[in-house]
Amino acid sequence: MADRPQKLLTPGPTSVPPSVLRALSKPVLHHRSPDFAAVFELAQERLREVFRTENEVLVFTSSGTGAFESAVVNLLSPGDRVLAVSQGEFGERWQAMARAFGCDVVPLTYPWGEAPRPAGLREALAESGAATAFIVHSETSTGVVCDLEPLLAVCREEGVLSVVDAVSSLGAVPLETDAWGADVVVTGSQKALMTPPGLAFAAVSDRAWERTVEATLPRFYWDWARQRRAQAKRSTPFTPPTSTVVALVEALGLVLEGGLDAAFARHRALGRACRAGIKSIGLELYSPEDDSAAVLTGALTPEGIDAVELRLALRDRHGITIAGGHGDLVSRLFRIGHIGHVTIDDIAEALGAIEVELREAGADVEPGRAAPAAFEAFGSVAAAG
Template structure:
């Protein structure tokens, strides 16, 4: 039903605004030509308020994982002692990547339904002064948890370790203060809160991390940040970039700036609160408590979630995401990031209450939250 207008309510890729799609349809340009060189650096630097940094930002053509691999391949030499904070599927990806680059990988595991405890990080670091790098996920999309990165960063105290943050599903939807929180590397991707199609990743590097990269002995070529840095001096990327996504980013940033970053963040909080209140109102249990709840995605417990999702997709054209790892088939996830409004949350809640025979119960409560 209604497949011509699917309601994509997953934690990325997100729906792309028409204005962004139209901008992508403009004629192709030369990535070594005048127009690209003039526009590209200024478009990228408009991401700085979203990263909360004055550090340079580089764009890599590849998915979010290419940003993660760029971070690891420029930092982790064989045998480098690293600490991966794992509370979900993407935290585990950091550990897998560090393993692939032959780091000496320490893993601190956390339950997959809550945030990373900074006290445990502090204790672990006190016992392991040799750790050189810490890898963490800001918004763990698989569990719908927003980790307190500022507290994790502070938990380092005077420890030497650099902090590397995956902000793939948080950047542009919730505040990140790379400089204010003393983060060393932050990576993100195009298809989440930035409202553009998949295909580009972004990485920002602190001066301390940049210096550390010089001594990295890992093999790298496509992801060598030094190449991106050199080419950025000319306003270019080392390899042919996803030019359409650069056009898209320019238009998406126009929209974000017109709304105002504070209002963008407030909209995400509002959607989170509506979704949580509505799901509870129809008797569903949320995966994550209020303290750790993500502003960009909500996880809802549901037995046989995958057949429920298939039914919702077939009957109403609304697409929810499934669970990952230990949560496979036990939860569904509702994305409310990027090009999403409170009305989209009401649609998500409406199909829930219809399916559960609880007419009006979720939307009534959510509407109250919307007008609070």
């Protein structure tokens, strides 16, 4: 593997802005010091702004999966029936997790690449009798970002507690935790929040807190009540990655500086630019061909060209890391992330490198088309907005 620095164009981890790296390099704070307490309090304030919630946002030292496990063990009891909606790799992961804890999982499974629909969710909830529903907002295995608001409306109307996987969506696309009535929303630091991996968050509604009283699955590290008591004192029950929290405060400041709506518009524009560049060289899109695909763009290589080899060439010869496919699509699908600290220049550079490597592999690709198409699409969005 080449040791050259890599530009990350993946759905996570994402590249980190220079000011965030500088914050990360400051002297380490003690986790029980007044200095860290002030930083942690500011982190919580900014997290509530990004989540668009007045509720408690719990902070864990873990990946996003850890925050999701915290939802399982704090909300459920052995044998509880839960509806787990899946339209890709990560929906299937949440089904497997709930089963691992002895829950009665009713899967609502859509073909990869499709988005869940309110009518299907309502019917499945009525048939299953489940009192909890797991929903993936942004399914990064396919690039599909579901229309979350009407799905949450169904959960509220049916009296069902909603748990939302927003690991790759929060800060990249609209998500109104309180206004849409989400009960639990989980995410991680390493995606659109532009912070190194290591932190995960769970925004918890009053309804969800009420459920924790009756839930009996064992928890210790993931105990929301323990975490909440510590956070009330501007602290955590266990040692957090203090330097990463310092970096998080800086990153959240950057996210909020221009306003969340501007961040959403930038991600939409980058998605349009990436799709335009991909289509200009004749490749087939795998992710949706609309603005719901603001998190990443998935595309298929031409027949006979291995996507794995393409990714390795981009990494080793160009210093660009993109993501691969899952399951049966591993040899054809590649995914370009455009969330977090990504610019139109980064997208254009990656598309140009893809052209070079596809030609090298024998594809009939005319060089020099993708970057201009991307710039044109990005500029048209900027001019309109």
